[in-house]
Each structure stands twice: as C-alpha cells, then as structure tokens.
Amino acid sequence: MHPFLAPDFHIRWSTLTPDHIEPDIRHALDLSKQNIEAICAQDLTIATYASTFLALEQATEVLGRGWGRLQHLDAVNDNPAQREALNKMLPEVSDFYSSIPLNARLWNTLKSVAASPAIATLTPVEQRFVHETLADFRQSGADLPPEQKERIAAIDAELSTLTQQYAEHVLDSTNAWDLVITDEAKLAGLPDSARAAAAASAHAKAAASDGRTPPPATPAWRFTLHAPSMLPVMQHLHDDSIRRQFWEASTKVGAYGTFDNSPLVWQILELRHDKAAILGHRHFADLTLQRRMAKTGRAALDFIENLHARIHPTFLAEHRQLAHYKAAKTQAPEAPLEPWEVAYWAERQRQEIFDFDAESLRPFFPVDGVMAGMFEIASRLFGITIRKVASACIPPGTTPPAAADHAESPVEVWHPECSFYEIHDSDTGSHLGSFHADWHPRESKRGGAWMNSLHLAATGEPHLGLIVGNMSPPVDGMPALITHAEVETIFHEFGHLLHGLLSEVPVKSLAGTNVSWDFVELPSQLMENFCWDRHALDLFARHHESGEPIPDDLLAKMLAARNHLIASAFMRQLALAKLDLELHTRLASFRGKELDALDREILADYRAPLKTDPPSMIRRFNHLFSEPTGYAAGYYSYKWAEVLDADAFTRFQREGILNADTGRAFRQHILSQGNATPPDELYRRFMGRDPQLDPLLIRAGLVLAQPLPTLA
Numbered sequence: 001m002h003p004f005l006a007p008d009f010h011i012r013w014s015t016l017t018p019d020h021i022e023p024d025i026r027h028a029l030d031l032s033k034q035n036i037e038a039i040c041a042q043d044l045t046i047a048t049y050a051s052t053f054l055a056l057e058q059a060t061e062v063l064g065r066g067w068g069r070l071q072h073l074d075a076v077n078d079n080p081a082q083r084e085a086l087n088k089m090l091p092e093v094s095d096f097y098s099s100i101p102l103n104a105r106l107w108n109t110l111k112s113v114a115a116s117p118a119i120a121t122l123t124p125v126e127q128r129f130v131h132e133t134l135a136d137f138r139q140s141g142a143d144l145p146p147e148q149k150e151r152i153a154a155i156d157a158e159l160s161t162l163t164q165q166y167a168e169h170v171l172d173s174t175n176a177w178d179l180v181i182t183d184e185a186k187l188a189g190l191p192d193s194a195r196a197a198a199a200a201s202a203h204a205k206a207a208a209s210d211g212r213t214p215p216p217a218t219p220a221w222r223f224t225l226h227a228p229s230m231l232p233v234m235q236h237l238h239d240d241s242i243r244r245q246f247w248e249a250s251t252k253v254g255a256y257g258t259f260d261n262s263p264l265v266w267q268i269l270e271l272r273h274d275k276a277a278i279l280g281h282r283h284f285a286d287l288t289l290q291r292r293m294a295k296t297g298r299a300a301l302d303f304i305e306n307l308h309a310r311i312h313p314t315f316l317a318e319h320r321q322l323a324h325y326k327a328a329k330t331q332a333p334e335a336p337l338e339p340w341e342v343a344y345w346a347e348r349q350r351q352e353i354f355d356f357d358a359e360s361l362r363p364f365f366p367v368d369g370v371m372a373g374m375f376e377i378a379s380r381l382f383g384i385t386i387r388k389v390a391s392a393c394i395p396p397g398t399t400p401p402a403a404a405d406h407a408e409s410p411v412e413v414w415h416p417e418c419s420f421y422e423i424h425d426s427d428t429g430s431h432l433g434s435f436h437a438d439w440h441p442r443e444s445k446r447g448g449a450w451m452n453s454l455h456l457a458a459t460g461e462p463h464l465g466l467i468v469g470n471m472s473p474p475v476d477g478m479p480a481l482i483t484h485a486e487v488e489t490i491f492h493e494f495g496h497l498l499h500g501l502l503s504e505v506p507v508k509s510l511a512g513t514n515v516s517w518d519f520v521e522l523p524s525q526l527m528e529n530f531c532w533d534r535h536a537l538d539l540f541a542r543h544h545e546s547g548e549p550i551p552d553d554l555l556a557k558m559l560a561a562r563n564h565l566i567a568s569a570f571m572r573q574l575a576l577a578k579l580d581l582e583l584h585t586r587l588a589s590f591r592g593k594e595l596d597a598l599d600r601e602i603l604a605d606y607r608a609p610l611k612t613d614p615p616s617m618i619r620r621f622n623h624l625f626s627e628p629t630g631y632a633a634g635y636y637s638y639k640w641a642e643v644l645d646a647d648a649f650t651r652f653q654r655e656g657i658l659n660a661d662t663g664r665a666f667r668q669h670i671l672s673q674g675n676a677t678p679p680d681e682l683y684r685r686f687m688g689r690d691p692q693l694d695p696l697l698i699r700a701g702l703v704l705a706q707p708l709p710t711l712a
Contacts, residue, residue: 001020002020002023002027002028002066003015003016003017003020003024004016004020004024004028004066004069004070005024005027005028005062005065005066007065009434009455009462009464010411010412011069011412011454011464012412013073013393013394013396013414014394014395014396014397014398014412015396016069016070016073016396017396017397018079018081018084018085019081019085021070021082022085022088022089024066025063025066025067025070025092026089026092028062028063028065028066028067029063029092029093029096031062031063032059032060032062032096033096035058035059035060036056036059036100036103036106038055039051039052039055039056039059039106039109040103040105040106040109042109044109044112044113047109047113048113049113049118049119049122049130052113053110053113053114053126053129053130056100056106056110056133057129057507057508057509060097060100063093063096065455067093068452068453068454069454070082070086071086072452072466073414074086075445075446075450075468076414076415076444076445076446076468077414077415077444078171078444078445078446079444083168087161087164090160090161091157091160091161093160094156094157094159094160094161094628095153095156097156098140098152098153098156098157099153101136101137101140101141101142102140102141102142102144102149102152104149107137107142110133110134110137111134114130114134124676125505125506125510125676126507128510128675128676129507129509129510132509132510132675133509135291139279139287139290139291140152140279141279144278144279148278151274151278152275152278152279155271155274155275155278156275156628158271159268159271159272159628160628162264162267162268162271163268163625163626163627163628163630164626165264166254166261166264166265166268166622166625166626167446167622167625167626167627169254169258169259169260169261169264170253170254170259170261170446170447170620170626171446171447172259173252173253173254173255173256173259173620174224174225174226174253175224175443176259177224177225177249177252178205178222178223178224178225179222179223179224179242179245179246179249180202180205180220180221180222180223181198181220181221181222181223182218182219182220182221184219184221186239186242187221187237188237188239189236189237189238189239190232190236190237191232191236191359193232193359193362193472193475193481194229194232194233194236195221196475196476196478197228197229197472197473197475198221198222198223198229199219199220199221199475200473200476201221201222201223201224201229202220202221202222203220205222206220223246225246225249225250225253226441226447226470227441227447227470228440228441228470228471228472228473228486229441230246230250231343233246234246234247234340234343235343235344235347236344236359237344240340240341240344243340243341243344244338244340246340247339247340251614251615251617253619253620254619254620255615255619255620260619261618261619261620261625262595264625265595265618265619266591268625269284269583269584269587270587272284272584272632273584273587275287283297283584283585283586283587284584284585284587284632284633285297285300285581285584285585285633286585288584288629288634289633289634291516292516292517292518292519292634292637293516293518293519293640293679293680294518294636294640297581297584297585297633298585300577300633300636300640301578301581301582301585303636303639303640304574304578304581304636304639305578307570307574307639308571308574308605308606310697310702311567311570311571311574311702312571312605314567314702315567315568315570315571315608316609318565318567319336319568319608319609322337322342322345322346322349322565323335323336323337325345325348325349326341326345329345329348336609336610336611337610337611338610338611338612339610339612339614342608342610346564346565346568349564350561350564350565353561353564354557354560354561354564355557356554356557356558356561358483358484358558359483360554361483361484361541361550361554361558362472362481362483363481363544363545364541364542364543364544364549364550365481365483365484365487365540366479366480366481366482366544367439367471367479367480367481367482367490368480369479369540369542369544370482370487370490370540370541371437371490371540372540373539373540373541373542374490374491374494374540376539376540377530377536377539377540377658378498379426380658380660380663381658381659381662381663381664381666381667382498382502382663382667382671383425383427383660383663383664383667384423384424384425384426384432384502385423385424385425385426386421386422386423386424387421387422387424388419388420388421389410389411389420389421389422389434390409390410390411390420391410391411391412391413391418391419391420392410392411392412392413393412393413393414393415393416393418394412411434413436414436414438415438415442417438417439417440418436418437418438419436419437419438420434420435420436420437421434421435421437422434422462423435423501423502430460431462432462432463432501432502433457433462433463433464433465433500433501433502434462434463434464434465434501435464435465435466435467435497436454436465436466436467437466437467437468438466438467438468438469439468439469439470439471439480439490440469440470440471440472440473440480441470441471441473445468445470446622447470447622448469448470448622449467449468449469449470449489449492449493450467450468450469450493451465451466451467451468451493451494451496451497451500451513451524452465452466452468453500453512453513456500456503456508456511456512456514457508458506458508459506462501463500463501463503463512465497465500465501466497467490467493467494467496467497468493469486469489469490469493471486471489472486478544479544484531484558487531487540488528488531491527491528491530491531492524492527492528493524494524494527495523495524495525495527495528496513496520496523498523498527498671499512499513499515499520499523499524499670499674500512502667502671502672503672503673503674504672504673505672505673505674505675505676507676510674510675510676511674511675512674513674514674514675515674515675516675516679517631517634517637518634518636518637518640518641519641519644519679519682519683520637520641521637521638521640521641521642521644521645522641522644522645522648522670523670523671524641525638525641525642525644525645526644526645526648526666529645529649529652530657532559532562533657534555535657536657537549537550537555563700563701566700566701566702567700567702570700570702571606571608573638573639574606575603575606575607576617576621576623576635577635577636577638577639578602578603578606579599579603579616579618579621580621580624580631580632580633580634580635580636581633581635581636582602583602583618583624584632585633595616595618596613596615596616598616598618599615599616599617599618600613623635643691643692643693643695643696644683644691646695646696646698646699647687647691647692647693647694647695647696648666648683648686648687649695650695651686651687665686666686669682669685669686670682670683670686
C-alpha cells in the first residue's frame with residue numbers, strides 16, 4: 001500500500017499520514033529512476049517520439065502525484081511529523097528532478113530523436129512539446145560539462161531546502177504572535193463582523209487551554225496576523241497604539257530569532273546568481289525570463305519603470321492629500337503619516353468623500369452565494385455547468401469508507417471546511433474536471449490564496465484541481481460574509497482554476513496553467529472584472545437574509561470609490577516588482593548591505609513619504625523566496641497580466657459582459673489552450689491584435705500624459 005501514490009481520482013486524504021511519506025516517496029523515486037533508465041537504454045535506431053519524449057512525460061507521473069499531494073498538505077495542514085518527513089525527503093526529490101535534464105544519456109537520446117525526420121510528421125502540439133522539452137533541458141544545463149552539471153544539481157538541492165526553511169519561518173512567526181483584548185472600549189471603530197470573529201477566536205483558543213487567554217466566561221477578543229483578523233484593525237480601529245502593535249508585529253514576521261530569514265535571503269540570491277552564471281547568463285532574471293513574454297530582465301524593468309514614471313506624481317499627491325486630510329481632522333500640524341495610520345485614514349477619507357463603508361457590502365457577499373453566482377457567470381460564458389458534490393472529512397489514520405465511486409458516496413476532503421465540486425460541459429455533459437475549495441484561515445495553513453492542479457488528465461478524462469484562500473470565516477452560526485476584496489480573490493483563483501480544468505491540450509506538460517509566467521495571470525485577473533459590473537453582480541451579490549441585490553445607490557458609491565488612492569495601490573505592486581528585479585539583476589551591487597538599507601536604496605522613488613521608514617518585506621516575501629524559483633524575477637507578471645486583462649476585457653465590454661460567444665471565444669483561444677501555442681499568438685487570436693497599455697490606466701482613472709504604445 002502506497003496511499004500517497006494511489007491513482008484514485010477522489011483522493012483518500014485520511015490515508016495520507018506522515019508514516020507513509022518516506023516509503024511512498026522512495027518507492028516513487030525508484031519507479032521514476034527505472035523509467036528514466038529505460039528511456040536511456042533503448043536502441044536509438046528504433047527510438048520514437050512515444051518511446052522518448054512521451055515516455056519522459058510519463059516517467060515521473062507517480063512521483064509527481066505523491067509529492068504534489070504532500071506539498072499540498074504541507075500548505076493546508078502543517079504538523080510536526082509531516083514537516084519532518086517532508087524535509088527528510090526534500091533533498092532527494094530535488095536532487096532527482098534536477099538530475100533529469102543533466103542526464104547526458106537521456107539528453108543524447110532526446111536530441112537524436114528530435115533530429116529525426118519523423119518529428120516533422122507529428123501534430124503541431126507534439127512538435128511544440130519537443131521544442132519546449134529541448135528548451136527546458138538547455139535552460140537547465142543539459143549542454144554543460146559534467147563538473148558544472150554537478151554544481152547545478154547541488155544548487156537546486158540547496159535551493160529547495162533553503163526556500164522550504166524560509167516558508168516555514170514565515171508561517172511559524174506569523175502564528176507565534178497574537179493579541180488578546182479584554183477591554184471592549186479599546187475596540188472602538190472596529191466593525192461588528194471583526195469583533196464577532198475576534199471573540200470566536202478568543203473562545204476557541206481558550207478552549208484549547210493554552211494558558212494565554214482568559215477563561216471563556218471572561219469577555220475577550222483575540223487577534224492574529226492572518227489577513228481577515230489584521231486588516232479590519234488597520235482600517236477601522238480608532239486606537240492608534242493597537243494599530244501600531246499590529247504593524248510592528250507584522251514587520252517582524254520572518255525577521256527575528258530562529259525565524260530570521262535574513263541569512264536565507266542572501267544564500268538564496270547567491271545560489272540563483274551562481275546558477276545563472278553557470279548557464280551563461282548575466283543574472284537570474286535573464287535566465288528566468290528568456291522564454292517568457294518579457295524575454296529579459298531589462299525589458300521587465302523597463303515595463304515597471306515606464307508605469308512608475310506615469311503614476312509617480314499622482315502617487316505623491318495622494319499621500320500629501322491624505323496627510324492634509326488627517327491634519328484637518330485632528331487639528332494637528334500637517335506631517336507625514338506613520339505606516340500604521342495610512343490604511344485607517346485612507347478608509348476614513350474614502351467613507352467621507354464617497355459616503356461609502358466597504359463593510360456595508362458584507363451582507364451581500366455570503367461566500368456560498370458568491371460561489372454559486374460565480375458558477376452561473378462561468379456557465380453562461382464558457383458553456384459549463386458546476387455542481388457541488390457531497391463530501392466528508394475523515395480523521396487521518398482512521399479507516400475511511402469505501403472509495404467514492406458513486407454519486408451517493410461522499411468525496412473525502414482534507415478539512416471539514418473544504419468542499420468538492422464537479423465541472424461538466426453544458427453541451428456534451430462530459431465531466432471536464434473536479435476541484436476542492438478551502439476558503440478560511442487556520443494556524444496549520446499558510447497565508448494567501450492559490451490554485452493548484454492535483455491531476456492533469458489525458459484528453460477526454462477529467463482534471464482535478466483546488467482553490468484555497470484565507471477569507472473571513474463564519475461566526476456564531478452566521479454564514480461567512482466576506483469583503484468585496486475577498487470576492488475578487490475568489491474570482492481570481494477561480495480564473496486560474498478554469499485555466500487548468502478547461503484545458504484540452506493532449507500533452508500534460510503543456511496543459512492548463514503550464515504557461516509563460518507573465519501570461520498565467522491573465523485568466524485570473526480577467527475574472528476579477530466581473531466583480532464590478534451590475535449585470536454580473538446581480539448573479540451573486542445578494543443579501544444573505546432578504547436575497548435582494550445591492551441597492552443602486554450603494555453600488556454607485558462602491559464604483560465611485562473604486563479608484564480611491566489607486567496610484568498608491570499601483571505603486572505598491574510596482575515597488576514589489578522593482579525590488580524583485582533589482583535583487584535578481586544587480587546582486588553584485590548589493591552584497592554586504594543590510595536588507596532594510598538595501599530596500600530603501602532600491603525603492604527610494606517608490607516608497608511612500610512616511611514618518612517612520614518601514615522595514616523591508618524581503619524577509620517575508622513568500623512569492624520570491626518560498627520556492628526555488630516561484631515568482632522570483634517574475635513578480636512584475638501581476639502588472640504585466642493586468643495590462644492584458646484590462647485590454648482583453650474591453651472585448652467583453654464591447655460585445656456584452658455576459659455574451660456567450662465572447663466567453664466561448666475566450667475558452668477556445670485562452671482557457672483551453674495552455675501552452676500549446678505561444679502566448680502572444682493566443683492573445684492575438686482572441687483580440688485580433690497585440691495588447692495595448694491604455695485600458696489599464698483608463699480603468700484606474702489615471703491621467704494619460706500621452707498615448708501609450710502597444711505591449712511588445
């Protein structure tokens with residue numbers, strides 16, 4: 001029995017216990033090595049595409065299944081025994097994956113078959129797979145001499161270990177801090193929803209008898225650094241000193257004691273730079289971006305700096321105006337704001353200017369209703385139907401019921417709050433895919449929101465995926481009422497999911513979200529647009545008690561307030577992208593510098609003019625440092641894809657927000673195609689032209705100094 005490797009479509013999560021990790025992963029490693037050896041050992045005179053390239057695609061499938069399930073559990077259900085077993089196997093797994101493109105015999109076999117006349121008879125998708133595989137191997141060092149291959153393998157193994165440690169430090173230091181308040185007067189300004197959630201958290205923690213919270217009978221409110229807990233405090237709580245405590249605690253995540261990520265950051269950067277140099281590139285950004293839409297680190301930096309120059313005056317004006325607003329309200333001399341004041345005074349200003357309190361929208365966004373309406377929008381646009389399937393959470397290690405082979409059998413999930421769904425084609429009824437959804441925070445779960453694939457299927461079989469977030473949880477028997485920003489996050493991750501589950505590409509490594517990193521955010525960010533249109537909102541924004549849609553006057557206020565301090569929001573994303581690209585293009589200029597000073601140097605023109613300089617977020621920047629590559633040298637992709645989504649959505653606006661023909665075209669040309677065709681060509685097929693920058697800044701309400709060029 002190897003439960004982590006079981007081929008079941010409905011995964012039996014209760015069987016995936018720490019004691020199975022080492023034997024299961026070792027068994028999968030052995031199988032994969034045998035499969036690779038079989039490819040290498042064949043007679044090249046009779047070797048074919050199927051016996052080489054396609055066989056390589058299938059060679060590590062069992063290992064990918066088991067390791068993928070383990071990595072997922074590490075993200076949503078962290079525990080000491082599981083963490084220990086994962087970290088024990090991590091170097092071996094990383095070393096194996098690194099060894100594949102560095103295997104000289106395998107590389108010679110692939111090159112030999114790729115040069116044969118038979119390749120010209122393959123389908124266009126198969127030929128692209130051959131081309132992409134060869135490019136992957138070359139980019140990973142297949143043409144290097146043996147000693148350099150050994151160094152690349154060692155770097156990859158070390159990066160896997162260091163980035164895993166980095167992510168664990170962020171999670172552990174986030175969970176290490178909380179604040180319990182017993183004086184209700186200190187909660188002034190905090191919305192009722194946040195108070196109720198904090199009271200429920202205090203009660204749950206007290207029930208765990210950890211000795212840090214008062215008995216359940218004593219009124220108490222517990223707050224953490226998880227977003228649904230912290231953000232309402234920073235936006236609404238009147239007590240300046242408490243907001244300062246939160247801010248200071250958040251800046252220390254990954255930055256103190258045994259959780260300090262500072263040395264890991266430098267080690268990771270150095271290893272990435274070394275890898276790029278060995279592979280013949282000036283820096284890690286050029287290595288990483290050579291096959292993405294931007295092509296080079298310089299092009300990505302130019303894109304960021306172009307946008308920065310256009311919004312910088314407005315950004316500074318916003319902060320001056322906010323400081324003036326605070327001074328007028330407090331009758332104090334005008335001065336730069338403190339970091340813990342910005343969100344608070346921005347929210348007060350927004351409420352006053354637009355007579356709009358974002359909390360007034362919560363009753364219209366019960367998470368189940370949002371999901372149902374989102375499914376209806378997707379069904380109308382993309383020709384699919386989505387239904388919820390009965391599910392059950394079985395305690396790990398217990399004897400689960402029989403596998404869910406029939407509709408009446410509940411599908412097993414990893415947590416009681418997790419749900420399970422199926423997607424079918426509305427024309428043919430065929431089962432396109434299934435997915436898990438897990439929306440609320442817990443201490444064993446890392447922060448943020450993400451989508452992932454658990455199983456990419458062959459043509460005609462269903463895919464399996466998941467979407468995960470950390471949204472406002474249900475409280476006191478009420479449904480989970482989420483913010484509009486959280487609604488956008490759900491739509492965003494669902495866009496990624498559709499990109500995965502609607503794939504029609506027969507080659508798995510080209511399917512779904514296996515696309516250029518600066519293209520992958522297009523479907524996700526395009527879906528966010530439907531959170532702002534009345535026709536779409538009426539399908540999911542319904543009062544959880546009355547069922548009424550958002551009133552016209554409230555919607556008008558929401559739309560009017562959409563771009564409040566928009567240049568500041570833009571600048572935050574540009575700053576993160578700038579920091580990322582500078583670290584990965586000019587490492588030699590920064591060695592030996594203290595991280596906070598380095599941050600201030602790089603972002604001198606991107607930082608808000610605040611009274612207290614915030615510490616760098618480099619030590620908690622999971623996007624950059626919690627994976628060997630991840631978004632490293634690629635954080636610009638969010639803004640790059642935002643250009644694509646704003647431009648692509650103009651077709652929906654022109655032809656009808658819920659126009660089925662437009663939606664079907666997006667499914668046909670984008671969602672179903674994965675990496676079967678270069679992304680710029682897919683975009684042209686949908687839009688009939690190259691993308692343009694104008695729609696993004698027009699949507700944001702930012703003044704255009706001059707017509708903008710196309711995005712090359």
